[in-house]
Amino acid sequence: xxxxxxxxxxxxxxxxxxxxxxxxxxxxxxxxxxxxxxxxxxxxxxxxxxxxxxxxxxxxxxxxxxxxxxxxxxxxxxxxxxxxxxxxxxxxxxxxxxxxxxxxxxxxxxxxxxxxxxxxxxxxxxxxxxxxxxxxxxxxxxxxxxxxxxxxxxxxxxxxxxxxxxxxxxxxxxxxxxxxxxxxxxxxxxxxxxxxxxxxxxxxxxxxxxxxxxxxxxxxxxxxxxxxxxxxxxxxxxxxxxxxxxxxxxxxxxxxxxxxxxxxxxxxxxxxxxxxxxxxxxxxxxxxxxxxxxxxxxxxxxxxxxxxxxxxxxxxxxxxxxxxxxxxxxxxxxxxxxxxxxxxxxxxxxxxxxxxxxxxxxxxxxxxxxxxxxxxxxxxxxxxxxxxxxxxxxxxxxxxxxxxxxxxxxxxxxxxxxxxxxxxxxxxxxxxxxxxxxxxxxxxx
Numbered sequence: 530x531x532x533x534x535x536x537x538x539x540x541x542x543x544x545x546x547x548x549x550x551x552x553x554x555x556x557x558x559x560x561x562x563x564x565x566x567x568x569x570x571x572x573x574x575x576x577x578x579x580x581x582x583x584x585x586x587x588x589x590x591x592x593x594x595x596x597x598x599x600x601x602x603x604x605x606x607x608x609x610x611x612x613x614x615x616x617x618x619x620x621x622x623x624x625x626x627x628x629x630x631x632x633x634x635x636x637x638x639x640x641x642x643x644x645x646x647x648x649x650x651x652x653x654x655x656x657x658x659x660x661x662x663x664x665x666x667x668x669x670x671x672x673x674x675x676x677x678x679x680x681x682x683x684x685x686x687x688x689x690x691x692x693x694x695x696x697x698x699x700x701x702x703x704x705x706x707x708x709x710x711x712x713x714x715x716x717x718x719x720x721x722x723x724x725x726x727x728x729x730x731x732x733x734x735x736x737x738x739x740x741x742x743x744x745x746x747x748x749x750x751x752x753x754x755x756x757x758x759x760x761x762x763x764x765x766x767x768x769x770x771x772x773x774x775x776x777x778x779x780x781x782x783x784x785x786x787x788x789x790x791x792x793x794x795x796x797x798x799x800x801x802x803x804x805x806x807x808x809x810x811x812x813x814x815x816x817x818x819x820x821x822x823x824x825x826x827x828x829x830x831x832x833x834x835x836x837x838x839x840x841x842x843x844x845x846x847x848x849x850x851x852x853x854x855x856x857x858x859x860x861x862x863x864x865x866x867x868x869x870x871x872x873x874x875x876x877x878x879x880x881x882x883x884x885x886x887x888x889x890x891x892x893x894x895x896x897x898x899x900x901x902x903x904x905x906x907x908x909x910x911x912x913x914x915x916x917x918x919x920x921x922x923x924x925x926x927x928x929x930x931x932x933x934x935x936x937x938x939x940x941x942x943x944x945x946x947x948x949x950x951x952x953x954x955x956x957x958x959x960x961x962x963x964x965x966x967x968x969x970x971x972x973x974x
Contacts, residue, residue, distance in 0.1 A: 535579035537564040543632040550636035558640045574602040581643045586610040586617035592758040593796035596625040605650040623760030692806040699816040700852035701866035706884040711815035716931045717949035719778040726809040728781045731817040732790040735783025742929020743772045749782035751792045757800035764808045795837035820873040849879045855886040864907045880912035887917040913948040916940045
């Protein structure tokens, strides 16, 4: 039985040559449809007419998003590049195409590569979600102060050339304080000597920019994803899109309108995080809450996935901090959210942060009761218990400042700093002096 292959070559001579060779019947593959462009190719792939696609390196609108949509449709892309043209091959690699052949390759060679590509795709990636084997953090006891004394995975300044760490801040619906934790944690990690990139990837309502008092009309993550999809994102380009909040802290703002979520393609998010790892010791990503993938059931072709960006971040991260509100309803939502992660095939290690811990919300001592409830219903203990300090947060929000700038003595700020110290493997003692920094772009827009 022959392998059904699609092709999109924009009139290249190699397409006709391979079509004739495959029609001769000497190879176990056959080109069943010649597509005129990427749009045609995606439509045909979505209809189930092929299992592999030969695509020209110079095909217009061929990017990481298109290759990802092919993969979702069950079609593996094989690139065809002119022999001796490294730039063409590089473009295919940046688009996420692993298998590449020369345009003058023998039909038998091309057929072998196609078969190998399909076989590899059927076997699945060796470094899928299961690559995040659960690390043993022990079962730390929560001392009287409410801060666990466990060993969290260390994030610290990376040696030259070593990739940085990605921390995803995620949590269930109900506004448990994901952005507050992400922003404050990024600031405190920077204060401990790490270079930090704070990324707003929320596809429903990113608020990192307005919280920090910076313009959200700037390109930010949408522009970074466009560059990443086209293979043009590097450390310098990423830096030019960021706001510089301090010597070690940069911010990549989110989409100003929720309707722009289609610009955050999962493949582009993955490429963005790869560049971020080489640009900062720690990348803190503020994620959206929803993990549903039912969009594909509403379409008879390959569908856009609104929550694909969130799932891409969670899968690529080294650690997910799951933020839950410290009240009975918040804990209930948190327990259910923890069950959603494995259902969404997210295998990244997780740690729990209970936010807005306050008295009188439950009988008895709130920290003890909430920790016991979490242990009972989820079998987990929190990595941090953050006190409720709405007055300090209101002051920071009113001024468009970081918590450490607006209320340096806030109990919430100190609790987050202890969490940052645990993550960075640094013992936090005393108080850190704070100097205000002017909001400015780290490079040209």
